[in-house]
Amino acid sequence: MKNGPSFASHYTTVPDTISAVQQVSRLTSTLDLTFESDDGDHIYRLTNYCRNPITAVARLDAPLVGNCPSARFLFPRVPTSPGAKRNTFSASLTFSGPHGDWPARACIKYASGKEEVDRLVAEARFYLFELRNLQGVAVPTFYGLFEGRVDGRPIACMVLELCTGRDAICKYADEFNRLVMVAVCKIHGEGVLHGNLHDYRHFVMKGKQVFVVDFSMAIRHKCEGGTPALQWDGLVNDAPTGCIELYIAERKFGLGLGM
Numbered sequence: 001m002k003n004g005p006s007f008a009s010h011y012t013t014v015p016d017t018i019s020a021v022q023q024v025s026r027l028t029s030t031l032d033l034t035f036e037s038d039d040g041d042h043i044y045r046l047t048n049y050c051r052n053p054i055t056a057v058a059r060l061d062a063p064l065v066g067n068c069p070s071a072r073f074l075f076p077r078v079p080t081s082p083g084a085k086r087n088t089f090s091a092s093l094t095f096s097g098p099h100g101d102w103p104a105r106a107c108i109k110y111a112s113g114k115e116e117v118d119r120l121v122a123e124a125r126f127y128l129f130e131l132r133n134l135q136g137v138a139v140p141t142f143y144g145l146f147e148g149r150v151d152g153r154p155i156a157c158m159v160l161e162l163c164t165g166r167d168a169i170c171k172y173a174d175e176f177n178r179l180v181m182v183a184v185c186k187i188h189g190e191g192v193l194h195g196n197l198h199d200y201r202h203f204v205m206k207g208k209q210v211f212v213v214d215f216s217m218a219i220r221h222k223c224e225g226g227t228p229a230l231q232w233d234g235l236v237n238d239a240p241t242g243c244i245e246l247y248i249a250e251r252k253f254g255l256g257l258g259m
């Protein structure tokens with residue numbers, strides 16, 4: 001190396017002008033959650049980190065509760081479970097800068113306080129991991145989870161694909177229930193037990209697809225094949241075999257015995 005270039009001449013020193021804080025801020029998404037009220041807008045700023053950050057304002061509209069339009073049309077006398085929380089809203093998103101595949105309308109689920117935030121984070125993990133291959137197939141597409149603080153209290157919101165079910169009404173109960181059972185079997189096939197499928201409240205529609213929503217009570221689950229075992233050769237077994245949630249779902253939705 002007597003006459004060759006020195007080691008240093010081959011490399012430029014990494015500039016220290018980009019600090020760690022600046023690097024992080026480049027990867028920070030910001031969502032300003034806007035609640036309208038009689039005394040004006042309440043705006044909460046939430047953030048997350050991702051490879052393709054967005055900056056957006058989300059204006060919340062109506063809460064999303066109750067059965068989807070097809071279930072209301074087909075089963076008008078079936079009530080929804082009491083005590084449904086008004087923490088899920090349709091929302092309009094306005095972006096500053098690039099926003100990739102983010103939609104202009106979305107579903108936003110909001111949590112306030114440590115217990116609710118922890119539960120929402122756990123639900124988001126199901127969308128990100130166990131259910132990742134079922135987004136747009138049996139569950140809505142997941143866009144992001146944002147966290148923040150209001151007066152020291154933790155808050156969070158999850159942004160999902162908006163599925164209003166208004167673009168197509170299923171007019172046949174057998175077909176609607178078949179779609180419900182297919183979606184439920186798919187989530188069990190990925191090792192997830194929903195834990196709250198007592199009525200039609202947690203099924204939404206996007207076009208002609210039925211999706212399962214609200215995994216706040218879900219648990220990981222080893223399902224025996226992901227198929228209900230209630231009906232066999234036209235006979236109905238009295239005792240559950242295989243998976244208990246699929247057994248109950250088929251009684252309620254697949255065979256319409258329990259609704």
Ligand SMILES: [Zn+2]
Pocket residue numbers: 188193221222223224226243244245246
């Ligand atoms: Zn199962």
